[in-house]
Amino acid sequence: MKAWRIGLGAIGVAGVLFGLRGLVLGGVATHWPVPAVWLVAGVLAHDLVLVPLVAAAGWVLARVVPARVRPVLRGGLLVAAAVTLVALPVLSGKGDATNASLTPLDYPRNLAIVLGAVAAGTAVLAVVRLSSGREA
Numbered sequence: 001m002k003a004w005r006i007g008l009g010a011i012g013v014a015g016v017l018f019g020l021r022g023l024v025l026g027g028v029a030t031h032w033p034v035p036a037v038w039l040v041a042g043v044l045a046h047d048l049v050l051v052p053l054v055a056a057a058g059w060v061l062a063r064v065v066p067a068r069v070r071p072v073l074r075g076g077l078l079v080a081a082a083v084t085l086v087a088l089p090v091l092s093g094k095g096d097a098t099n100a101s102l103t104p105l106d107y108p109r110n111l112a113i114v115l116g117a118v119a120a121g122t123a124v125l126a127v128v129r130l131s132s133g134r135e136a
Contacts, residue, residue: 069126076122080115087111 023035057077065073090107 066130068129072122072125072129076118076125080118083114083118084111 061070061073087107090103091111
């Protein structure tokens with residue numbers, strides 16, 4: 001195994017241990033029911049909602065979309081999902097509603113613009129892939 005892999009692994013383990021230390025010894029900043037609820041809700045949302053949705057989308061893609069376009073569509077869906085996931089905390093409306101400077105932009109509109117750009121880019125790449133006749 002190369003030395004850089006061992007070094008990166010050590011940095012990753014150190015980061016996880018640092019986070020766990022903060023969670024366990026965080027003092028007043030760590031209110032145990034809140035992280036526990038988030039952890040359980042995250043696992044349940046992943047296993048009961050996200051995984052079935054992704055499996056269903058994959059099943060539909062395999063039957064509806066031509067093989068040449070599937071990689072492009074998968075990439076576009078992955079980017080759209082990642083952007084939406086990053087935007088969810090701001091879109092949720094949680095936080096201090098009395099301080100408008102915390103969220104000064106129109107985040108729903110901006111997310112729609114970014115998702116529209118991702119969809120347009122994905123469509124252009126799909127058309128190029130279909131017209132070129134290249135296989136996946």
